[in-house]
Amino acid sequence: MKQLVIDFQKCDAGRNCNHECELECAIKVFKVDDPAQAALQIKAYEDGGGKAVLCDQCGDCVVVCPSEALKRNKLGVVMIDKQLCVGCYMCIGFCEKDAFMRNPDWIVPHKCTSCGVCVKVCPHGALSIVDVPEPAVRII
Amino acid sequence: MSQLVFDPSKVMDIDYTKRTEYLDRLEALRAGMRTLKEVPFHPSLPDKGYTNRTLYVNVDSLEVKEKPVTQQMKDVFIGGRGFGLYQLWNAVKPTTRWNDPENEIVISPGPVAGMTQYAGTGKSLVVSLSPQTDIPIDSNVGGFYGPLLKFSGFDGLELQGKAAKDVILFVDGVKGIIRLEEIEGGPEDSHVLAELLTHLYAEGEKDLPNVSVVSTGAAAKHSLIGMLNFSFYDRRRKCVRFKQAGRGGIGTVFRDKRIRALVVRGPKVAGDMNHPVDPETIAKTGIKYHKEIRENDGSQCMMRRNGTAHIVEIMDAYDLLPVHNFQYGSHADTHKIDSAYWQQRCTQATVDGCWYGCSMACAKGADGLVLRTGPYQGDMVTVDGPEYENAAGLGSNCGVFDPDYLLELNFYCDTYGICTITWGTLTAFVMECYQRGILNKERTGGLEMTWGNAEADLEMMHQLARGEGFGKIAGMGVKKMKEYLIKQGWGDPQLINDIGMENKGLEYSQYMSKESLAQQGGYALTNKGPQHDEAWLIFMDMVNKQIPTFEDKAEALYYFPLFRTWFGLNGFCKLPWNDVVPADNSSQPEAHKVPEHVQNYVDLFSATTGVKIDKEELIVQSAKVYNFQRVFNIRMGKGLREHDAAPYRSLGPVTKEEYESRAERYDQQIITEMGLDPAGKSTEEKMALHRTWRTDRFSKLMDSVYARRGWTSNGVPTLARLKELGLDAFPEVVEVVKQHL
Ligand code: SF4
Numbered sequence: 103m104k105q106l107v108i109d110f111q112k113c114d115a116g117r118n119c120n121h122e123c124e125l126e127c128a129i130k131v132f133k134v135d136d137p138a139q140a141a142l143q144i145k146a147y148e149d150g151g152g153k154a155v156l157c158d159q160c161g162d163c164v165v166v167c168p169s170e171a172l173k174r175n176k177l178g179v180v181m182i183d184k185q186l187c188v189g190c191y192m193c194i195g196f197c198e199k200d201a202f203m204r205n206p207d208w209i210v211p212h213k214c215t216s217c218g219v220c221v222k223v224c225p226h227g228a229l230s231i232v233d234v235p236e237p238a239v240r241i242i
Numbered sequence: 243m244s245q246l247v248f249d250p251s252k253v254m255d256i257d258y259t260k261r262t263e264y265l266d267r268l269e270a271l272r273a274g275m276r277t278l279k280e281v282p283f284h285p286s287l288p289d290k291g292y293t294n295r296t297l298y299v300n301v302d303s304l305e306v307k308e309k310p311v312t313q314q315m316k317d318v319f320i321g322g323r324g325f326g327l328y329q330l331w332n333a334v335k336p337t338t339r340w341n342d343p344e345n346e347i348v349i350s351p352g353p354v355a356g357m358t359q360y361a362g363t364g365k366s367l368v369v370s371l372s373p374q375t376d377i378p379i380d381s382n383v384g385g386f387y388g389p390l391l392k393f394s395g396f397d398g399l400e401l402q403g404k405a406a407k408d409v410i411l412f413v414d415g416v417k418g419i420i421r422l423e424e425i426e427g428g429p430e431d432s433h434v435l436a437e438l439l440t441h442l443y444a445e446g447e448k449d450l451p452n453v454s455v456v457s458t459g460a461a462a463k464h465s466l467i468g469m470l471n472f473s474f475y476d477r478r479r480k481c482v483r484f485k486q487a488g489r490g491g492i493g494t495v496f497r498d499k500r501i502r503a504l505v506v507r508g509p510k511v512a513g514d515m516n517h518p519v520d521p522e523t524i525a526k527t528g529i530k531y532h533k534e535i536r537e538n539d540g541s542q543c544m545m546r547r548n549g550t551a552h553i554v555e556i557m558d559a560y561d562l563l564p565v566h567n568f569q570y571g572s573h574a575d576t577h578k579i580d581s582a583y584w585q586q587r588c589t590q591a592t593v594d595g596c597w598y599g600c601s602m603a604c605a606k607g608a609d610g611l612v613l614r615t616g617p618y619q620g621d622m623v624t625v626d627g628p629e630y631e632n633a634a635g636l637g638s639n640c641g642v643f644d645p646d647y648l649l650e651l652n653f654y655c656d657t658y659g660i661c662t663i664t665w666g667t668l669t670a671f672v673m674e675c676y677q678r679g680i681l682n683k684e685r686t687g688g689l690e691m692t693w694g695n696a697e698a699d700l701e702m703m704h705q706l707a708r709g710e711g712f713g714k715i716a717g718m719g720v721k722k723m724k725e726y727l728i729k730q731g732w733g734d735p736q737l738i739n740d741i742g743m744e745n746k747g748l749e750y751s752q753y754m755s756k757e758s759l760a761q762q763g764g765y766a767l768t769n770k771g772p773q774h775d776e777a778w779l780i781f782m783d784m785v786n787k788q789i790p791t792f793e794d795k796a797e798a799l800y801y802f803p804l805f806r807t808w809f810g811l812n813g814f815c816k817l818p819w820n821d822v823v824p825a826d827n828s829s830q831p832e833a834h835k836v837p838e839h840v841q842n843y844v845d846l847f848s849a850t851t852g853v854k855i856d857k858e859e860l861i862v863q864s865a866k867v868y869n870f871q872r873v874f875n876i877r878m879g880k881g882l883r884e885h886d887a888a889p890y891r892s893l894g895p896v897t898k899e900e901y902e903s904r905a906e907r908y909d910q911q912i913i914t915e916m917g918l919d920p921a922g923k924s925t926e927e928k929m930a931l932h933r934t935w936r937t938d939r940f941s942k943l944m945d946s947v948y949a950r951r952g953w954t955s956n957g958v959p960t961l962a963r964l965k966e967l968g969l970d971a972f973p974e975v976v977e978v979v980k981q982h983l
Pocket residue numbers: 156157158159160161162163164180196197198199200201202213
């Protein structure tokens with residue numbers, strides 16, 4: 103399955119790059135000019151280093167979705183079907199990585215599609231899309 | 243007790259997509275149906291939680307009309323159970339009985355119902371005059387009917403009249419059609435009927451989740467204990483499942499009206515259909531709660547793994563599990579039906595909420611059950627969980643510890659349309675009568691009703707479904723069975739009255755209240771009869787020990803019935819309130835109220851309706867409806883102190899064996915509570931001392947609770963209390979009360 107990964111040896115947590123990845127994701131993928139709506143969020147720690155909130159396509163949200171709005175596509179990526187979504191936000195509450203996102207202006211939540219758009223704009227080459235085996239379905 | 247740890251490797255390997263299907267009967271069903279009347283309407287979505295109209299249908303005259311929801315209805319009755327009681331009051335006279343045509347069944351979901359972001363927001367409230375109690379009964383039930391009805395355009399549905407032939411009421415909230423159809427032949431039992439109707443009315447596979455069916459089964463029409471099944475389509479299993487409006491015999495009223503089923507086809511559900519004033523607060527509160535479940539459920543109740551069944555072993559450990567008709571509180575075989583077992587037996591790979599967004603997801607299902615008896619013998623079925631009440635009622639209380647038989651009992655209760663709790667308690671009563679020789683094989687027509695005899699238990703139920711034999715007598719319920727036994731001259735009347743666990747005509751639910759004064763009041767000092775909807779206090783009294791003093795208990799019997807009533811006004815489920823709690827709950831003031839969750843409810847109500855309330859106003863909202871219901875009872879000839887009396891089994895040990903099973907505790911109470919010396923006294927003498935002390939203590943509790951509720955010592959709300967609540971705006975209410983002051 104396709105998975106977005108980040109290398110913190112290379113990423114400087116937005117200190118010198120203006121969060122290009124977030125902005126690109128928000129604009130290109132979700133069509134809003136607001137990096138807070140990106141499917142990945144880079145946070146800098148005060149004492150150096152940082153962390154990324156990103157989806158590893160673990161599939162936990164698929165298990166809890168009551169309306170079968172979440173399914174893996176052929177590439178193993180967890181995709182949301184907006185027509186089926188009932189806006190319950192269980193996917194958000196049960197994502198251990200806090201990677202399921204919500205824009206207060208929309209009823210349907212959104213998430214990373216492992217599309218790689220952000221990868222291309224990272225000036226430090228910290229992001230990449232890798233192919234890893236799908237994890238087993240968990241009971242949640 | 244140590245916390246159970248879920249072990250996924252132990253879950254039984256059962257294919258949850260497999261079961262017997264009945265769809266080949268669809269054509270025959272269709273052939274037996276004929277349209278009686280079709281009326282168009284304008285579908286609409288709610289605004290701030292209300293559609294502002296209800297639907298009235300008379301199944302006899304075929305009158306169909308819309309009624310406006312007035313501001314007064316919203317201000318005083320809120321919705322749900324409040325609307326149901328108000329509309330029922332207007333429909334009936336003091337002389338009306340359950341089987342009179344003017345009796346109604348009112349189904350109303352409440353303003354918050356249909357929200358998808360918080361757990362437990364899909365409930366319908368069903369209200370009717372009960373065949374068991376002759377006063378209003380209300381039942382809080384999951385499934386999709388209520389929310390889909392509201393999203394079709396109605397805050398409630400009133401059903402009145404009695405049809406000449408069986409009818410189905412179909413509301414199509416997409417096309418705007420209300421249709422009454424006559425039905426000849428076809429199945430009656432819910433698991434077949436609802437499957438067929440769901441497929442009949444859904445427009446294609448994708449539409450199946452948008453259809454919900456209300457139905458009952460063959461036993462409802464031969465008994466007084468009929469229940470209603472509210473369906474929801476389980477997408478993972480690809481089958482129709484049910485939640486039950488169980489208590490008080492509403493299914494019996496349904497069949498007496500010759501209603502075979504109600505079907506709604508609603509629009510596809512989305513997250514904003516209530517059009518709340520403040521969706522952001524709802525979203526944030528919902529997500530916070532989902533996280534709480536994710537983080538805490540596994541180390542608290544494990545509702546997502548075993549539903550409410552976790553209480554089985556806790557009650558057993560505290561000697562509070564009803565065993566053998568509430569005689570004893572624990573049993574050596576409890577481990578066979580405890581939650582560790584149900585975690586293995588229930589399917590774990592599915593989504594088990596009875597409405598969207600329920601992250602508590604307690605509606606566990608046991609798949610792959612092959613039935614051993616009855617008309618569906620050999621069929622493979624999916625059956626609910628079972629919930630605690632069913633494990634205790636159908637199980638330990640009757641001495642049944644075989645889990646497969648327990649599931650089969652549960653299945654047949656459901657599909658035949660009878661209340662599992664009621665069936666458990668009345669069968670336990672029959673079995674004790676059998677044990678004590680009040681009944682015997684001859685008197686039961688051959689049924690050997692010994693403890694644990696599940697086959698005889700099932701046969702009694704099949705008899706009821708066929709309308710035959712002793713099963714039909716059992717189906718009258720405990721109160722009428724007591725009268726029957728006494729009339730026959732079988733057994734000592736006092737013993738029969740002591741051990742028949744009913745009050746106001748309704749059977750006790752499955753907690754042993756003998757050792758919990760708070761629960762004694764929680765059962766008997768209720769509006770609708772002993773259930774755990776109004777005042778489930780045994781846990782906070784006996785396990786968490788949060789209400790130790792007499793005053794604490796009396797206060798709890800003021801606060802909790804009102805607090806819990808509020809769920810029913812709005813369409814909330816009670817379980818998410820305290821079956822998980824925030825990690826820091828125990829360090830909060832008034833931890834037993836789960837203050838953070840109370841605030842969640844306040845916020846959700848205000849954010850939906852735009853009516854700003856706080857936690858005090860929440861209680862006032864409930865108090866209006868609660869007191870209205872009390873007056874309604876009085877209007878129907880019950881609702882006074884004498885009707886709140888409790889059978890002695892619920893207060894103390896009736897028999898010598900019961901006393902001796904807990905002699906140490908009871909002897910100790912003679913010393914500490916009565917200031918006497920048990921030494922040298924016979925068991926009978928000690929039992930008599932207990933009886934006096936316990937009955938007296940219960941009576942004192944009544945005095946305190948009535949006073950706290952603003953009622954006279956006869957249990958009548960005072961004029962001052964009615965005025966304080968604004969109920970003096972209803973002259974009829976004042977009139978009823980005046981006659982008793
Ligand atoms: S959104 Fe969260 S739960 Fe869903 S696949 Fe991504 S990381 Fe897993």
